[in-house]
Amino acid sequence: MIPKRISLFYLIFTILLILLSCQKKKNISKKETSNNTEVNKLIATANTLFDNHKFNTAFYYYNEAIFKCNPEKDAENYIRTLNRMAIIQQTHGDYAGSETTITKALPFTKLVKNQLHIWNLYVTLSSNYLDTYDYKNAILYNKKALQLNVTNWQKLAAKNNIGVALIQEKKYLEALDIFIPLETKKEVIRNHEFYSSLLDNIGLCYFKTDHSGKDLEYMKRALEIRQEINSPLGLGKSYIHLAQFYEEKNPSLAKKYMFLSYKEFSKINYIDGKLSALKMIIRNSSNKELKTYANSYINLNDSMHEVVQKAKNQFAKIKYDSKREREENLKLKTHKAENELKLERQKNRNIISYIIIALSLCLILILYYYLTSKANREKIEAAYNSETRISKKLHDELANDIYHTMAFVENKNLSLAENREHLLNHLDTIYSRTRDISKENCTITTDENYIVLLKEMISGFSTSNINIILNDLDNISWNEINKLKKITIYRVIQELLVNMRKHSEASLVGINFKATDKSIVINYTDNGKGIDTEKIIFKNGLSNVESRIVKLKGNIDxxxxxxxxxxxxxxIPF
Known part of the structure; x- marks a missing residue:
């Protein structure tokens, strides 16, 4: 009856939740409109500005697109847009802001089918880590990029990036192991910018690992290609590597390359390159020249920090203004709808509250009656089991003794002293059995006299033929053990000793007590005839022992x- 009631209430409650859920979905679907077209327009506008190097305005439109884009339904646009925003921040030296922007895209990579977008994301993130000297993460994300299903060109680029990071870690031999196989790849050779950078890096690695001859050869090959394609960034890097090569061998030639490097980096205002070139010039200058270039270095470094900080502030302002404008528009759009739905929502909340309260009260009442009924059944069952056990003992042990005694009285001459003595022995046996049954079922004192009572019970099983050795009983802090556990220990030992006396024919019994930090350990041993292990659970009263211990979350072996x-x-645990 009770399970049916519970099922009925659960069914009503589930139906109510489904109805409310459907209503919410309906309301949401009315409010949601497809904004893919708007997002695509914003991204297209931003891409045009990005290609024309109008990064600040491009960042604004990308940011607007992010606010309107649903990353779960349009993950590709979401990731691609965040990647472009991160690149803009990275270009302006805002590496912390770039990392914050790009990591927002990581949770949605699993929703993207075209893995090229994920590759771009990983490469941008690795470049950011490279610029912030976190080379391990730079290598990690390039390795992740290698595992993606992209073109061979993208895989070669990721390998090259790993080599560049290894150079920064000064692991030049490991970098060479990556660079050398790339040298013969057709895709690399066809891309002059990539190929010249690869050759220059190989030359640098050979120079750092003292491979005389090969280093200069590769550096010059890289320089020739970069001169042909007129790449200021590439030429600046080639010149600075050649300056490093000649710094000790030919200082005047090295200084020439330093100035050439500074000149090329200045054409594109590559601040990091200009600072690197100035460092070398300062290191190889003296007197007025040293002072002049030191001042140039300080001024350039200060201006760089100022530009980076302005860029950070500007990007943060764009995000903040866009967010504030969006929130204000959202408030205006939702204000009217909220007023119209306010009364209906309040009414629905009241109805739901009343239903939940009614269901809760019903469930509490059902649970109360169920637990009460269960407890009563357990009490009745325990009483029945106790009565059955006592009845069985009276029948199996006491009734047989009384019957034999009555038969003895009827058939023997009690005037004889021998028969009277025999009768007294029978009566003494009956008394002992009655006392034992009484002890087994009497109330157990668990106060300070508990240990005395426990010893008396154990000693009651000791006879001229049975010796019981008791160890460390007094070492247990019995006052710290709760009443139920004391009673269980008493009954368990009593059951074991009754079982011993009735079945084992033991002459020696040992009971050892031990207290640990978390439990009481009792070791019981006798030298009786033992028991068939297949019959332990069902005979000899051991099932009572096991059930008592299990109830206390203890164990018996x-x-x-x-x-x-x-x-x-x-x-038995404390």
Whole structure:
């Protein structure tokens, strides 16, 4: 009856939730409109500005697109847009802002089918880590890019990026292992910018690993290609590497390359390159020349920090203004709808509250009656089991003794002293059995007299033929153990000793007590005839022992076989 009631209430509650959920989805679907067209227009505008190097305005339109783009439904546009924003911030030296922007895209990479977008994301992130001297992460994300399903060109570029990061870590031999196989790739050779950069890096690695001859050869080959394509960035890097090569061998030639490097970097205002060239010039200058270039370095460094900070502030302002404008527009759009739905929502909340309260009260009442009924059943069952056990003992042990005693009285001459003595022995046996049954089912004192009562019970099983050795009982802090556990220990030991006396024919019994930090350990051993392990659960009262211990979340381990005695290891937690 009770399970049916519970199922009915759950069914009503589930139906209510489904109806409310459907209503919410309907309301949301009315409010949502397709804005893919608007997002695509914003991205197209931003891309045009980006290609024309109007980065600040491009950043604004990209940021607008991000606010309107749903990353779960349009993950490709979301990732591609964030990647462009991160590149703009990275170009302006805002590496922290770039990392914050790009990492927003990482949770949505699993939703993208075209893995080229993920490749661009990983490469931008690795470049950001490279610029912030986090070379391990730079290598990690290039390795992730290598695992993607992209063209061979993208894979070669990722490998080259790993080599560049290894150069920064001064692992030149490992970098060479990556660069050398790339030298013969057709895709690399056809791309003069890539090929010249590769050759220059190989030359630098050979120079750093003291491979005389090869280093200068590669550097010059790279320089020739860069002169042909007139790449200021590439030429600046070639000149600075040649300056490093000649710095000790030919200082005047090295200084010439330093100035050439500074000149090429200045054409494109590559601040990091100009600073690197100035460092070398300062290191190889003296007197007035040293002072002049030191001042140039300081001024350039200060201006760079100022530009970077302005860029950070500008990008942060664009994000903030866009967010504030969006929030204000959203408030205006939703204000009217909120007023119209306010009354309806309040009414729905009241209805739901009443239903939930009613269902909760019903469930509490059902649970209360169920638990009460269960507890009553358990009490009745326990009483029945106790009565059955006592009845069985009275029938199996006491009734047989009384019957034999009555038969003895009827058939024997009690005037004889021998028969009277025999009768007294029978009566004493009956008294002992009655006392034992009384002790087994009497109320157990768990106060400070508990240990005395426990000892008396154990000693009651000791006879002229049975010796019981008790160890470390007094070492247990019994006052710290709760009442239920004391009663269980008493009954468990009593059951084991009753089982011993009735079945084992043991002459020696050992009971050892031990207290650990978390439990009480009892080791019981006797030298009786043992028990068949297949029958332990169902005979000899051991099922009572096991059930009592399990209720306390303890455990019992029994070791016994016919003619090999009986051992029980009992562990009860505090």
């Amino acid at each position: 029994i070791s016994t076989n016919p003619d090999l005695g009986f051992k029980a290891f009992i562990k």
